[in-house]
Amino acid sequence: MGLSWQQGPLAPGAVGRFLVPDPLPERMLFAEPLRRRMRVRFADAWIADSEGVVLLHEPGRYPVAYFPLADIAPGALQATEHTTRHRDLGPTAWYTVGAGTHSKPRAAWQHTELPDHAQELKGRVAFAWRAMDAFYEEDDRIVGHAADGHHRIDIRRTSRHLVVRSGERVVADTTRPLVLYESGFAPRWYVPRADVDESALTGAEGRTFCPYKGLASYYDIAGARRAAWSYEDAWTEVRRISGMVSFEPDEIEVHLDGVRQRLEPGQTVVPHGVDRNLDLDETAAARQP
Template sequence: MGLAWQQGPLATRAVGHFLVEQPLPERLLFAEPLRRRMRVRFGGEWVADSEDVVLLHEPGRYPVAYFPVADVREDVLVAGNRTTTHRELGPAEWFTVRVAGHEAPRAAWRHTGLPGHADVLRDRVAFAWRAMDAFYEEDERIVGHAADPYHRIDLAALTPVEGETFCPYKGLAGYFDIGPGKRAAWSYPEAWPEVERVSGFVSFEPDLVDVTLDGRKLALEPGQTVTPHGIDRGLDPGELRSPVPGGN
């Protein structure tokens, strides 16, 4: 979850609450310095470059980066005749972003009548995410949508366990426990050359752990369950690693 969306503390559907005597406003906005260099690219050129960016967190939205006007190229913002009103921040003036041969109408805005408590956004410009070619933090491009520094991604804790098996098509497989799920995941550290692209990837047993893809919970499909018959002749992983008898 992020700070101000999904079920974050500033979201309208927060799962927790602040321990204060008086009820808080229905909507809370939160502004903070990014503390990293951010740049905006449009039409093959850099249109903004700053180490003094302020992130605005607003309920139900991804964070919005506000750049000091001084850190935006002087010739790229073209004032239009569009003004909107933000429910907490007041009127906003909109701009067309223009560079040689490229133009994006209503692609940037600046708040022109900020209340005193929001003065941190004064003389700052924000750029519409989808209207620009790319946003960068330091030298890393931000892809998909604006990054929320409070968004957490939990990775399954994989605990390696003893014991290996082999597959005639892929090679030696090692196994992992995931919490109470025993041998719930497996991986081929060094798959056969024909399928070496799967080396180092991890697979999960959907009947032992919940596996979701794009919001859909996966389950074993008919025909995916195979009844093992054991390892022929007591073959062990060590024999697979041994040189081929008589080989060169």
């Protein structure tokens, strides 16, 4: 989650509310200085390098980084005739991004007639995440989308009793799960492999990618498809859950201290937009030394 997607405070499905007397506008955009050095790599060249990036949070979207024009390499942007209109920010001009003999059409954009209340984005350009080779904060590559400073993950030990059942079969039984609290999501419970009947798990095709945890593999359990998952090599920041198994409570019975768990609304991640859908092989290689 961040400010504007999943169940964040500016998202359409916000789990909380602002304690104000009058209704807020249906859509609220939020721009803030990133306060981190961010760089863009394209065709083996650094085409943007800035400590003045502004992050735009837009309802229903991941955050997007906007770079000052002065921090973009000369000649990297080639104007095109293609224009669109942003519902909140007005006319938008699109650029071809080029470096050396390589170019990518419609790979960057700029809002050209910003309303007075959105001047933080004046003279700034955003790059389509998928069209670039890579984005970096300092020397570390950032994958998936611009990192959201409001997104947080905490992992805690607990002695609560977690039981997972598939019909009459006990798939997992533990009093030592880890609970992962992630902004905008209900708690997720991770079970040590030693407390899981692994013969009940059948590997499922397909993996998904989380910009904060890494690559997830999935398992079918009896007739329940993708009822469990595991980050077999979780990223350093969440290394404690590596190899552990979590279970989807809308696909299989998950009981915590005798109370059956239910999937909360708004928990499904739906990729959309020009800054999504990184190739999974690329994400796997992104954190390699």
